Amino acid sequence: MSVPKLEIESLSKAFESKVVLSDVDLKVDPHDVVCLIGSSGSGKSTLLKCINLLIPIDGGDIRLDGLSITSGEVNPNQVRQEMGIVFQAFNLFPHMKVIDNITLGPRKVHGEDRDVAEERARELLDQFNLSEKADDYPDRLSGGQQQRVAIVRALAHQPQLMLFDEVTSALDPELVAEVLNVIRGLKESGMTMLIATHEMGFARDVSDRVCFLDQGKILEQGPPNELFKNPQQPRTRQFLQRIVEAGRL
């Protein structure tokens, strides 16, 4: 048995008195792709931000490669370098060219020389068919291109684990596929990923396991075929029913 890449144990989080995550347990093995589904407000984004240590947790434990990252003994900046996170709204730095968006982390955090960082960034951009955008500012790019740059930026520090938070929700429908294909490519390369998504078809294709999050709890999880075909919980059935009615599965 290998050590899980990511292991979450009875995680809880509240904003003021509002409980957003309660008693969440989740395990992601190396090279596994796990999708988080659930209605809006169920706590998907909060969970991902907790894992990336962008917001403090109230209770429980998060372990990366078997090492607790929430015990306060590790440097959060170092932990974040083991992971990449991509957000719904791209969040590129608008005052920097694409290339500088990507090299900022490697240069400032790892102290890489500009030449070295830029060379690697250009290789990555090339890999994602974005090489001709390197010297543009983000507002010159389409939404799909911006999101792909955001993925490249998150990959630039060579993370072991990628977190995706509804990365296609802000995109026009015809741009969704190009971003999803990038994620499929990452799966091929063996990347461990935790993906919050509303794209059920994609979740079914790409994931090894799907978790249904409801009111801050993981209500049900299992291989996509089982969970989508034969949900055990009434709430899961209800949720999937609504998705089917909306024509998204």
Place this chain on the structure above:
Amino acid sequence: MWVVLTSEAWPTVQRQFFSWFHFRESFPDVLSGFWLDIQMFLVAEVLILVFALVLAMIRSLRGPAFFPLRAIVVTYIDLIRGIPMLLLILLLGFGVPALQLSGVPTSRIFWGVAALVISYSAYTAEVYRAGIESVHESQRMSARSIGLTQVQALRFVIVPQAIRNVIPALLNGLVSLQKDVALVFVLGVREGLAEADIYNARTFNYTSYIAAAVLFLLISVPIARFTDWYTERDRRRRQAMST
């Protein structure tokens, strides 16, 4: 205006305030004093822009570890903004040199400029802070997520965007400082206003004040026009971007 120009008092007003003779007589001294104003203004402005930014950045740091630093900065800003600037100028300009401490400058120009920097920095820090808060939280999160520390996130991601948002406010501060440097006149520093005052005391003619006013206007009006031009251009650019 028309009433003044047509009243019987006009010849007197003209002689007392707008005499070409007195203008020419007083101008060289007022000008050389004004040159000192400009120098103090430039030095003070650079120091204010840097110092205020440091204050604002400290105030924007999060987490309990930074609480003491934040508390110091908040106290500083509250205290300084609560004191009349003139009082601070008198206190430092006369008070500190009177202590005759060794190694401490005794120049009144030095302490006058120091008082301006201390006072203006408190206000300017609040301008920067408004700018920092106008940058969306998601930018901070993205910056942290690629491994940057809080200070690096501020420096490379938040502050450059923040400054762009507050350039008009900073330019307004520039105009106001350019006039307020003349306050060090109360310390007996022979800057432009002081020279005008000395001339007036000697001749009982007020034209020297007008000469000083003209010089201040020559600097502040162009900056004010530039501020308006910049603000308007920025507004149009943002509109174009949001459509």
